[in-house]
Amino acid sequence: MEPQSVTQGQLFKLFALHLFSTMIAFMLNIMLQSSGYNAPAGIMSGAILGLAFSFISYKLAMRRPDSFFIDYGRHILGKWLHYPLLLFIALSNLMIAIINIWELQDVLTQFYLVGTPSWAIASLCGICIAYTVRFGVKSVFRAAEGLFFISLLSFLIIPVVVSENFEWFSGKGMITQFSLREMWPSAYYTSSVFGEMSFVLFIFPFLQSPAKTFRSLTSSMIVSSVVVILHVVPLLLIFGPELASNLNFPELELLRFMRSGSFLETLDPALIALWLISIFVKLGFIVFIISLILARSCRLKDTKPFVFPITAFIAIGSLVVVKSNIQFKSMMSGGMLTMFVIAELIPVLYYLVDSIQIKYASRKRASSP
Amino acid sequence: MIMILIVYLTIGIAELRYLRREKRKKRTFVILIVSLTLLLLLSEVLYAVRTSFQISVWIEALFGPIDSWLIDG
Numbered sequence: 001m002e003p004q005s006v007t008q009g010q011l012f013k014l015f016a017l018h019l020f021s022t023m024i025a026f027m028l029n030i031m032l033q034s035s036g037y038n039a040p041a042g043i044m045s046g047a048i049l050g051l052a053f054s055f056i057s058y059k060l061a062m063r064r065p066d067s068f069f070i071d072y073g074r075h076i077l078g079k080w081l082h083y084p085l086l087l088f089i090a091l092s093n094l095m096i097a098i099i100n101i102w103e104l105q106d107v108l109t110q111f112y113l114v115g116t117p118s119w120a121i122a123s124l125c126g127i128c129i130a131y132t133v134r135f136g137v138k139s140v141f142r143a144a145e146g147l148f149f150i151s152l153l154s155f156l157i158i159p160v161v162v163s164e165n166f167e168w169f170s171g172k173g174m175i176t177q178f179s180l181r182e183m184w185p186s187a188y189y190t191s192s193v194f195g196e197m198s199f200v201l202f203i204f205p206f207l208q209s210p211a212k213t214f215r216s217l218t219s220s221m222i223v224s225s226v227v228v229i230l231h232v233v234p235l236l237l238i239f240g241p242e243l244a245s246n247l248n249f250p251e252l253e254l255l256r257f258m259r260s261g262s263f264l265e266t267l268d269p270a271l272i273a274l275w276l277i278s279i280f281v282k283l284g285f286i287v288f289i290i291s292l293i294l295a296r297s298c299r300l301k302d303t304k305p306f307v308f309p310i311t312a313f314i315a316i317g318s319l320v321v322v323k324s325n326i327q328f329k330s331m332m333s334g335g336m337l338t339m340f341v342i343a344e345l346i347p348v349l350y351y352l353v354d355s356i357q358i359k360y361a362s363r364k365r366a367s368s369p
Numbered sequence: 370m371i372m373i374l375i376v377y378l379t380i381g382i383a384e385l386r387y388l389r390r391e392k393r394k395k396r397t398f399v400i401l402i403v404s405l406t407l408l409l410l411l412s413e414v415l416y417a418v419r420t421s422f423q424i425s426v427w428i429e430a431l432f433g434p435i436d437s438w439l440i441d442g
Contacts, residue, residue, distance in 0.1 A: 034440075095424075095428070098424075119372075123376075184440070185440050188439060188440065294404070298400045300397060300400065304387070305384050305387070305388060305397065305400075305401045306401075306404065308380045308383070308384060309377070309380055309384075309401075309404060309405050309408050310408075312376050312377060312380055312408070312412075313408045313411070313412055316373060316376075316412040316415070316416060317412070317415065317424070319416070319419070320415045320416055320419040320423065320424070321423060321424050321425060322423050322425045323419075323420070323423060327423065327425055328425070330425075330429065331425035331428060331429055333436075334429045334432075334433045334436060334437075335428050335429045335430075335431065335432030335433040335435070335436045336425075336428055336432070337436070338432040338435050338436040338439065339428060339431075339432045342432075
């Protein structure tokens with residue numbers, strides 16, 4: 001293990017990439033389906049809710065910034081509760097990775113690698129991710145650092161090049177159709193994605209100047225929510241909520257929309273390649289967390305031996321997780337995201353129990369002579 | 370299914386060679402072999418029943434009610 005090898009800048013870049021890449025690539029149709037014109041407001045509030053989850057896990061981690069949560073957690077809740085909860089967090093991370101690879105396969109087989117068998121795509125993605133993670137936490141964060149600006153640029157350029165197709169009159173809907181009830185589903189779904197920042201708890205001993213972590217998380221939240229809003233609003237202005245929510249990958253359709261006559265026509269695959277790599281970085285972080293949980297629970301020195309087996313399992317899992325696109329959609333809006341929210345809220349339980357223990361111990365100390 | 374076995378075997382051999390080169394404890398070898406075997410069995414079972422059962426069925430059964438309660442009230 002390499003203590004204190006990750007800078008706060010790298011942390012900010014990794015989480016920003018982590019959040020906006022999946023939100024834009026895969027989640028927008030769910031948001032638009034459930035919230036329509038209220039999706040931008042829902043995404044903003046969901047991002048703040050997700051940051052609140054991670055604030056509690058940051059507060060918990062700051063009590064013992066030099067030791068691993070996986071180690072000290074058992075002193076807080078007892079080992080009989082601690083290890084099953086860790087297993088649940090590992091399983092939900094595994095599911096995040098599995099569904100992301102499934103979605104990657106779906107995009108690639110529908111648009112770019114038509115006819116390629118999905119096992120080939122899954123294994124290629126798996127090899128890329130496993131190689132990044134096997135060299136340790138540093139390589140995952142360095143990859144994020146290297147990719148961040150170019151990836152951000154590619155995401156920022158899309159709203160600009162499609163702007164001439166905006167139907168400005170439909171923008172009125174965002175003001176006149178305001179409803180908290182419609183906003184809530186997309187806020188909840190967004191919070192499940194942004195709440196993934198609470199897994200920073202696991203890598204605290206790797207961070208330089210851990211006290212500044214929350215500042216980095218807040219900046220990632222702001223940057224990624226702004227980038228996501230910059231993509232949702234064009235979708236609403238060009239396609240409208242009805243059409244956009246019925247497209248499997250509205251963002252890709254947006255990219256194809258700008259094709260006509262634009263010099264960026266040939267850049268389309270380059271943009272997709274950047275998305276893919278951003279998602280690889282995100283998955284790298286997730287695989288690292290799963291292997292860290294397994295390695296520290298088995299009291300091993302490093303995560304290396306677990307990386308390849310876990311990535312292989314994720315790749316195979318992505319082939320069998322669902323049968324069809326329809327089943328996938330029903331899983332996403334029928335429980336999957338709740339599983340992630342529960343996993344992200346587990347640190348809150350530790351924080352509460354730990355606070356009670358600290359209060360109880362200090363009262364006991366005060367009362368004893 | 371044989372491909373899955375080959376993948377896990379390749380990973381197992383490579384990792385065991387790495388552990389031997391690093392002169393790691395016997396306990397590490399045992400942990401790696403046990404976890405590889407468990408993951409292999411799980412993958413094979415999930416792959417064998419992929420047409421009749423998917424993981425998503427459990428997830429929807431376990432978390433679907435909470436989800437619909439939270440979203441629809």
